Amino acid sequence: MTRVLIVEDRESLREMLRDFLSERYYVFDAESAEEAEKHLLHYPDIILCDLKLPGISGIEFIDIVKERCPESEIIIMTAFGDIPTAVEAMRKGAFDFIPKPLDLNLLAVLIEKAEKTIALKRKIDNGEKKFEVIGESPIFKNTLSIAKRYADEDIPVLILGESGSGKEIIARYIHLNSKRKDRMFVPINSSAIPASLFESEIFGYSKGAFTGAINSKKGLIEVAEGGTVFFDEIGDLPLNLQAKILRLIESGEYQRVGGERFLKANVRFLFATNKDIKEMVNNGTFREDLYHRISAFTVKVPPLRERPEDIPLLLNYFLEKSQKGKSLKIDKKTLETLKKMEWRGNVRELKNLVEKWVIFGEVFFDRGISEIDDNIRINLDPDKTFRKYQEDFEKKILEFYLKKHKGNKLAMAKELDMNYKTLLSKLAKYGL
Numbered sequence: 001m002t003r004v005l006i007v008e009d010r011e012s013l014r015e016m017l018r019d020f021l022s023e024r025y026y027v028f029d030a031e032s033a034e035e036a037e038k039h040l041l042h043y044p045d046i047i048l049c050d051l052k053l054p055g056i057s058g059i060e061f062i063d064i065v066k067e068r069c070p071e072s073e074i075i076i077m078t079a080f081g082d083i084p085t086a087v088e089a090m091r092k093g094a095f096d097f098i099p100k101p102l103d104l105n106l107l108a109v110l111i112e113k114a115e116k117t118i119a120l121k122r123k124i125d126n127g128e129k130k131f132e133v134i135g136e137s138p139i140f141k142n143t144l145s146i147a148k149r150y151a152d153e154d155i156p157v158l159i160l161g162e163s164g165s166g167k168e169i170i171a172r173y174i175h176l177n178s179k180r181k182d183r184m185f186v187p188i189n190s191s192a193i194p195a196s197l198f199e200s201e202i203f204g205y206s207k208g209a210f211t212g213a214i215n216s217k218k219g220l221i222e223v224a225e226g227g228t229v230f231f232d233e234i235g236d237l238p239l240n241l242q243a244k245i246l247r248l249i250e251s252g253e254y255q256r257v258g259g260e261r262f263l264k265a266n267v268r269f270l271f272a273t274n275k276d277i278k279e280m281v282n283n284g285t286f287r288e289d290l291y292h293r294i295s296a297f298t299v300k301v302p303p304l305r306e307r308p309e310d311i312p313l314l315l316n317y318f319l320e321k322s323q324k325g326k327s328l329k330i331d332k333k334t335l336e337t338l339k340k341m342e343w344r345g346n347v348r349e350l351k352n353l354v355e356k357w358v359i360f361g362e363v364f365f366d367r368g369i370s371e372i373d374d375n376i377r378i379n380l381d382p383d384k385t386f387r388k389y390q391e392d393f394e395k396k397i398l399e400f401y402l403k404k405h406k407g408n409k410l411a412m413a414k415e416l417d418m419n420y421k422t423l424l425s426k427l428a429k430y431g432l
């Protein structure tokens with residue numbers, strides 16, 4: 001049963017909410033953020049929190065929740081017109097906000113939406129736990145055997161390969177074959193964290209380190225304690241941050257932002273890049289000392305075009321994972337074409353292609369129009385971009401429905417559950 005925590009200082013409103021929600025949810029409540037903090041031990045799924053509270057405010061409480069119960073979703077209740085603060089709450093990670101006086105129908109909808117989001121996140125988490133590395137080609141097997149050899153030693157490893165070739169998969173494989181396998185694997189996308197936040201994200205900060213640091217916060221290095229930290233896209237890290245990472249790997253010591261004590265990291269470091277960082281050293285955009293420190297042991301992940309034998313295996317694997325029992329036949333000719341493609345986006349491109357295939361299939365199944373299967377075929381072409389595939393598909397679908405409804409665009413829009421104006425502009429785009 002979904003657990004909902006209500007944080008509201010007005011008793012009458014708190015009681016009304018409790019009555020309203022108790023029918024469907026396991027509800028507990030608190031009249032202040034201080035009191036609510038104690039309830040965090042029970043890991044509420046959804047927190048319905050007033051913005052203006054005595055003592056710790058709703059905004060400050062979001063930070064506490066994000067640190068202690070990062071899986072919970074927070075819906076903020078705000079006085080009518082206080083949109084800027086509500087926006088700030090969203091920026092801090094609140095799920096949504098609802099103005100007061102409360103519209104209970106809207107509240108029910110928001111809670112359902114939050115429930116769905118939580119369910120989806122858990123499904124993804126669980127899905128990730130079922131870890132499989134697919135590939136039987138000699139060249140890929142060789143990559144795996146090198147990775148396995150390095151896994152046992154607690155050494156930094158640099159994983160090289162084109163975008164989407166499976167560098168993160170190899171990093172997880174190393175972690176899962178190492179003695180740290182029962183501890184966390186923490187991937188850090190070096191280019192996705194803004195430089196200004198990088199230090200506090202990686203090393204954490206202590207209370208009062210800067211305005212807004214009302215509590216101390218663990219950095220990702222501390223979160224990964226005992227496990228493996230994987231710095232992805234290390235080639236995108238700015239020079240000043242490269243110096244900090246070098247110090248961290250060399251001494252294992254670091255300080256939280258605003259902290260006095262030195263902390264000792266007990267983690268294994270893995271790195272990956274799709275850039276030629278040796279060349280970056282030559283042109284001065286990557287530190288030479290860091291390069292030498294991380295590149296003594298490297299694993300190269302071959303691009304997909306160099307191992308076409310793996311394509312059918314990967315195709316079956318992704319199909320099985322995503323099509324939920326619906327069959328999608330791939331004829332020999334199509335398979336041969338797939339094997340000859342360049343796959344600049346590597347395994348990720350193949351995975352995306354399969355997902356789109358299945359999704360389009362599902363649209364047809366949902367509408368119960370099996371005849372459409374015979375009308376729409378994918379013509380695979382090595383030179384076609386993914387966008388072009390999508391456009392071809394769209395055009396074919398529109399042609400089919402246009403014919404079916406004998407040109408009646410209103411009826412067509414209705415059946416496709418599509419905005420009429422969007423339909424008109426799409427028809428014009430494809431000259432239909």
Ligand SMILES: Nc1ncnc2c1ncn2[C@@H]1O[C@H](COP(=O)(O)OP(=O)(O)OP(=O)(O)O)[C@@H](O)[C@H]1O
Nearest residue numbers: 132133134135162163164165166167168169347348
């Ligand atoms: N051998 C494999 N077996 C199963 N799935 C794979 C394999 N290789 C890659 N994938 C899947 O393909 C996608 C891309 O892989 P991954 O993220 O590891 O690539 P990457 O090289 O780290 O990409 P980027 O350079 O963009 O960081 C992921 O969804 C991953 O699960």
